[in-house]
Amino acid sequence: MSEPGLHPSICRFCTVGCPVMVEVAEGRAVRVSGNRNSPTYFGFCCAKGQAAPEQLAHPDRLLTSQKRDADGVYRPISAEQAMDEVAAQIRRSVDQWGPDSVAIYVGTYSACYPAVGPFAGALLEALGSRMMFSPNTIDQPGKDIAAALLGGWEAGPQMFTGSDVWLVVGGNPLVSYSNSLPGQNPARRLTDALRRGMKLIVIDPRRTETAARAHIHLQPRPGEDAAILAGMIRIILTEGLEDAAFLAENVAGLDALRAMVEPFTPALVCARAGLAEADLIAAARTFARGPRGLAVGVTGINFSGRSSLAEYLVQVLNTICGRFIRAGEPIVTPGVLLPRAAPRAQPRPPRPARDLGYRMASRGLGASAAGLPTAAAAEEMLAGRIKVLISIGGNPVAAWPDHPKVLAGLEALDLFVQVDIRMSAAARLAHHVIAAKAGFEVPTASVARESLERGNPVHGNIDTFGMYAPALVEPPPGSDLVEEWEFLYGLAQRLGLPLSLRFPGGTKGTARESRPPINVDMAVRPSSDAVLEMLTAGSRIPLAEVKAHPDGALFPEEVLAAPKSPDCTARMQVGDAAMMAELAEVLAEPDPVEEAFPFLLVSRRMAHVYNSSGHDLPLLRRKGTPFNPAFIHPDDLAALGVEPGDRVVVASRHGEVEALAEADPSLRRGVIAMTHAFGGLPGDGTSYREVGSNIAALMDVADGFDRHSGIPRMSGLAVRVTVGPPEG
Numbered sequence: 191m192s193e194p195g196l197h198p199s200i201c202r203f204c205t206v207g208c209p210v211m212v213e214v215a216e217g218r219a220v221r222v223s224g225n226r227n228s229p230t231y232f233g234f235c236c237a238k239g240q241a242a243p244e245q246l247a248h249p250d251r252l253l254t255s256q257k258r259d260a261d262g263v264y265r266p267i268s269a270e271q272a273m274d275e276v277a278a279q280i281r282r283s284v285d286q287w288g289p290d291s292v293a294i295y296v297g298t299y300s301a302c303y304p305a306v307g308p309f310a311g312a313l314l315e316a317l318g319s320r321m322m323f324s325p326n327t328i329d330q331p332g333k334d335i336a337a338a339l340l341g342g343w344e345a346g347p348q349m350f351t352g353s354d355v356w357l358v359v360g361g362n363p364l365v366s367y368s369n370s371l372p373g374q375n376p377a378r379r380l381t382d383a384l385r386r387g388m389k390l391i392v393i394d395p396r397r398t399e400t401a402a403r404a405h406i407h408l409q410p411r412p413g414e415d416a417a418i419l420a421g422m423i424r425i426i427l428t429e430g431l432e433d434a435a436f437l438a439e440n441v442a443g444l445d446a447l448r449a450m451v452e453p454f455t456p457a458l459v460c461a462r463a464g465l466a467e468a469d470l471i472a473a474a475r476t477f478a479r480g481p482r483g484l485a486v487g488v489t490g491i492n493f494s495g496r497s498s499l500a501e502y503l504v505q506v507l508n509t510i511c512g513r514f515i516r517a518g519e520p521i522v523t524p525g526v527l528l529p530r531a532a533p534r535a536q537p538r539p540p541r542p543a544r545d546l547g548y549r550m551a552s553r554g555l556g557a558s559a560a561g562l563p564t565a566a567a568a569e570e571m572l573a574g575r576i577k578v579l580i581s582i583g584g585n586p587v588a589a590w591p592d593h594p595k596v597l598a599g600l601e602a603l604d605l606f607v608q609v610d611i612r613m614s615a616a617a618r619l620a621h622h623v624i625a626a627k628a629g630f631e632v633p634t635a636s637v638a639r640e641s642l643e644r645g646n647p648v649h650g651n652i653d654t655f656g657m658y659a660p661a662l663v664e665p666p667p668g669s670d671l672v673e674e675w676e677f678l679y680g681l682a683q684r685l686g687l688p689l690s691l692r693f694p695g696g697t698k699g700t701a702r703e704s705r706p707p708i709n710v711d712m713a714v715r716p717s718s719d720a721v722l723e724m725l726t727a728g729s730r731i732p733l734a735e736v737k738a739h740p741d742g743a744l745f746p747e748e749v750l751a752a753p754k755s756p757d758c759t760a761r762m763q764v765g766d767a768a769m770m771a772e773l774a775e776v777l778a779e780p781d782p783v784e785e786a787f788p789f790l791l792v793s794r795r796m797a798h799v800y801n802s803s804g805h806d807l808p809l810l811r812r813k814g815t816p817f818n819p820a821f822i823h824p825d826d827l828a829a830l831g832v833e834p835g836d837r838v839v840v841a842s843r844h845g846e847v848e849a850l851a852e853a854d855p856s857l858r859r860g861v862i863a864m865t866h867a868f869g870g871l872p873g874d875g876t877s878y879r880e881v882g883s884n885i886a887a888l889m890d891v892a893d894g895f896d897r898h899s900g901i902p903r904m905s906g907l908a909v910r911v912t913v914g915p916p917e918g
């Protein structure tokens with residue numbers, strides 16, 4: 191395919207989509223490094239990106255699709271044959287149980303391969319099924335719920351560039367490259383911003399790599415974010431630090447908000463959260479004085495109960511300080527490979543956040559502004575309402591909360607299909623495993639990253655970077671691999687269904703909103719490049735123009751936010767009744783810690799693994815442990831009589847896991863931290879010492895679940911730690 195030598199491409203190990211240089215030798219990618227000729231990322235490439243060649247050439251890479259036979263053994267099957275069999279079962283299921291018996295889970299990797307979401311949505315729509323699941327509802331679903339209940343600002347929030355203050359709540363972007371700092375080389379961007387005087391505030395029970403660089407680090411007990419944010423809002427409103435003119439013009443519900451935050455005095459908040467009053471007050475004042483800057487919530491506050499409320503209060507904090515792009519100011523980006531955005535500086539009204547159609551069998555959950563509750567999918571399978579599950583680039587077995595329930599749910603399916611690049615935990619339970627092309631074997635474009643933008647200036651492109659990357663290498667010799675969208679297309683063809691790709695709407699009155707659906711040619715399968723053309727149809731910059739810049743380029747165009755339309759009467763709602771009622775509940779809720787479970791377990795990420803990926807790559811293995819330790823404060827270790835390296839059992843009310851203890855002075859005392867998506871399958875003979883343990887076993891989908899999105903408590907979970915009996 192490509193000549194030997196160095197070629198620019200886009201990394202697909204994670205959703206950041208860094209431009210990289212790939213060394214191709216003998217038809218294979220052999221080395222990956224940053225691309226200094228690309229703008230915006232400053233030659234950045236993390237260890238995971240550098241390990242991409244090991245992933246593509248791994249001895250355990252799936253080279254052909256697999257089918258589990260009656261004897262439980264997986265045997266190779268051609269992709270075409272697998273599609274025949276899967277399509278036949280889908281047809282049977284729809285005939286017998288109706289279209290909603292067929293579900294698709296588009297996992298984290300669907301954000302690296304831009305065709306997956308649109309093709310999965312099109313197939314379900316053609317089938318008449320509403321059953322689309324994604325990790326969003328076990329990640330940061332509170333964002334979408336809060337945006338629905340509060341409304342929004344068409345021109346978007348203020349951006350990182352030019353901010354005076356930045357508040358990260360429950361995230362560690364210097365390790366995760368999450369959306370709480372711009373993902374394009376976050377360390378470099380943070381250093382530059384701090385140098386020019388920006389103030390960083392971090393709220394995290396751990397003194398993370400990010401918290402260590404903060405001017406103010408609030409290190410609270412986990413699960414207290416709603417109280418802390420309510421306390422900060424109260425300080426701002428009491429001291430008159432809010433943007434009164436902005437509120438008068440654009441916001442409703444201020445009186446209700448004032449009344450509801452009143453009980454959250456610094457004394458009350460700090461007693462609950464274990465903070466010093468002076469620090470809380472300083473954080474609130476520093477944030478409010480800005481004058482520019484944003485508060486961003488990440489996974490930590492979505493996992494610890496009250497995901498929607500915590501994210502709502504983050505957005506309220508931004509709203510009362512008026513942290514939005516005003517008329518005449520440049521918007522973050524008008525789009526590159528998306529249609530042009532030309533938003534107005536005006537409020538978007540609230541809309542319903544839940545009861546949006548499909549109702550699940552369990553716990554009053556259903557379709558919400560964040561999608562269908564993935565945490566309730568297993569119950570839906572156990573209730574016999576989902577019969578066929580196709581999981582693409584996600585790993586329900588490793589990553590979904592409540593491990594035992596997930597295993598039982600998958601077991602109850604008529605057909606479980608896993609599209610993967612290796613025999614992951616999920617693949618090892620699937621009936622059919624579809625072997626996928628990956629990374630540099632397929633062409634891509636920066637539209638994947640851009641689509642993540644969701645109106646958040648740090649979620650997607652923070653500037654007008656655009657890039658196309660052709661396929662550089664052929665899949666391994668002798669393999670029979672398909673792209674995810676080709677598999678979905680193949681199913682639709684066999685089922686005689688048309689596919690019509692739809693794109694999420696954009697701001698009213700702009701080219702994004704009016705983006706028409708695209709009908710895919712079902713007679714002749716399009717090429718991957720033709721699919722990229724479809725995904726970028728109507729883009730501000732034609733794909734052909736982007737292709738003319740092999741290292742990617744900036745395509746600047748200053749678009750200023752238009753003034754509020756004279757007939758706009760919308761207001762953002764900071765006193766939503768459901769949220770205010772939940773805030774009142776916070777006051778009355780019992781302390782989660784009790785004598786039998788004296789510690790709070792938090793989820794945290796480690797740099798050398800990406801959810802359930804990367805564990806088997808030599809380059810990453812050198813950078814960390816192959817298992818997930820139980821990180822415990824040294825003083826807590828001493829009190830428990832545990833030495834670093836000892837075996838401990840971590841038990842919640844729901845389940846228990848084994849782990850090796852590791853001393854971690856960055857933790858608040860009483861908090862222990864572990865990373866998700868480790869561990870093998872029950873009875874597979876692996877030990878926690880080799881592959882770690884799956885902390886999803888500690889979680890109960892019915893424990894402290896969010897009423898809107900269904901996300902259960904996955905952090906701030908009450909646990910006990912006991913010293914395991916010595917192993918024989």
Ligand SMILES: Nc1nc2c(c(=O)[nH]1)N[C@H]1C(S)=C(S)[C@@H](COP(=O)(O)OP(=O)(O)OC[C@H]3O[C@@H](n4cnc5c(=O)[nH]c(N)nc54)[C@H](O)[C@@H]3O)O[C@H]1N2
Nearest residue numbers: 360361362366368412413488489490494792794795800801
């Ligand atoms: N290396 C690596 N990078 C990744 C991933 C990975 O697995 N590995 N996963 C990717 C994915 S899917 C995502 S969504 C992003 C997530 O990105 P982040 O949200 O930045 O993920 P974490 O680094 O786990 O940071 C969560 C932080 O929340 C803190 N926390 C826990 N409980 C609470 C609480 O109750 N309150 C507060 N305030 N903080 C709390 C934890 O101590 C932790 O530091 O990362 C992405 N990047």
Ligand SMILES: Nc1nc2c(c(=O)[nH]1)N[C@H]1C(S)=C(S)[C@@H](COP(=O)(O)OP(=O)(O)OC[C@H]3O[C@@H](n4cnc5c(=O)[nH]c(N)nc54)[C@H](O)[C@@H]3O)O[C@H]1N2
Nearest residue numbers: 297298325329583584585589610614626628793801802866
């Ligand atoms: N306790 C706890 N649970 C959590 C979290 C936590 O912090 N704590 N984090 C939550 C979050 S934020 C998320 S996003 C979810 C993640 O949930 P998922 O997205 O379901 O989990 P991943 O492990 O990212 O699944 C990725 C799968 O894709 C496969 N894969 C890798 N590369 C490719 C590729 O190129 N193509 C294809 N087709 N497949 C590929 C991998 O082998 C793996 O099986 O987990 C959630 N669960």
Ligand code: SF4
Nearest residue numbers: 201204207208236239
């Ligand atoms: S941050 Fe993500 S996209 Fe960038 S090099 Fe690392 S793994 Fe690849």
Ligand SMILES: [Mo]
Nearest residue numbers: 298325328329
């Ligand atoms: Mo995530």
